[in-house]
Amino acid sequence: MTLPGVATGRPKAGYDVVVVGAGVQGLATAYELARSGVTNVAVLDRSWPGGGASGRNGEMIRSAFSSREWAQLFDLSLRRFSELSAELDFNILFSPSGYLVLSTTDEELRRQDLVAAKQAEYGVQSEILDAAEVRRLVPHANPELARGGIFQRRAGFAHHDAVVWGYLRAAARAGVSVFSGVDVHAVLTSGGRVTGVRTDGGDIAADIVVNAAGAYSDDLNLTADVHLPLVKARLEMIVTEPVKPFLRCAVATPHLLGYCHQTARGEFVGGTELPGHDETDSLNTTYHMLRDMATKWVRLFPDLGGVRILRNWAGTVSQAPDLAPVLGEAPGVSGYHLSIAWVYGFMGAPAAGRLLAESITTGRVPAVMAPFEARRLIEGRSIAESTLVVTTDGRS
């Protein structure tokens, strides 16, 4: 056992559903399946649950995106985050203390009215802030960079480990078996249907297999002859020593390619990115990203210059060209479902788990989930979302 809720002993020879990956996607999906009455479910992970990107991300949560697809998916997630502590009977430390997407350039300032108008059309409530309003909200921010923004008041952040642990415990209580230390080598198929998985401890039969393997989801797809244009990418973050509260809301800065918040314990936590992606599955950190983060955060919050960095870590994801997740049944393999290509996976998991479980149990794809089907990547269709803090095409 590695965490409360993890099963002891070895998996059975077969289950109704096998989920590969005990990260937040796999556990949320398993929990929602059990809630719908499908309890003969195994979640398999080679390591401890939440050891990958689920426990390495920026913890931030919003639904104020510029596209209808992202806004609707993530608004369901945001609503779920606000009810999860009570529902899972586990405090996930959800802080609805607001989420600010900063505007820095003239172009960003010009666009923010348009983006907020679209959000209103999608039913996502957000506020347009001018320079003075941003200054009141984040008084420590450099006014040259904090010239405006879009603020979503009911968004915020939660504790990523607690969300994993809460889903894990609740899934286990509902009858799901979560195994740590079981390495899945391949998805087994026959005649265009999934039949189970091959593990280091033998084959496990299942009519439904869910790929929630995070950075390794593309490797798993290849074993089932599912070919999608995904790439691995490494992201890095830092955490500082605790300081007195100075930043109440979560902040994203597309101009600096950065995202940050201050934890309840007082630590400043943030990550930055460079244009393009670092295609590796190494979890080592790099000196140039450490300096990139220090440079950008001191520039945005000059007072942080005297605050000490305690740790720098990395996490890996597998991402699609449009940076949107892939949700739903894999093309050509009946019964093989995907919850992969997550870059904003922590904030999307509560919605994705519910929608994927619904599509598995009813056989119908919910409308909010439909745009994220894998086929879009094969047919070259992109979901255009303009407020992400990440690029793949070399522009920032």
Add this chain to the structure above:
Amino acid sequence: MCPCHDATLFDLRSSWEAGYRHPETLKRATAVFMGPCQGKLCGKVAGDVIAALQGAAEPEERRPSVRPPLFPVRMGDLAYEDESKPAGGAA
């Protein structure tokens, strides 16, 4: 046990009893290894406690990774002076 985060022997034992039975999950449950000392004060003692709970001389698993920088470093000392300079090297 952990002067940085005030984790006590009781915290470690009770988290272990609750099921956090791996150095990586015990770290996340109690915050040992995660304070300003980065495990320099608590690492050896935590390892001994884990070994004792496992009934062994040494813990079965290695201690969690030590993250860089090895000592707390002021952000201003790592920042490039020229703000327009991008970080060096390919991403």
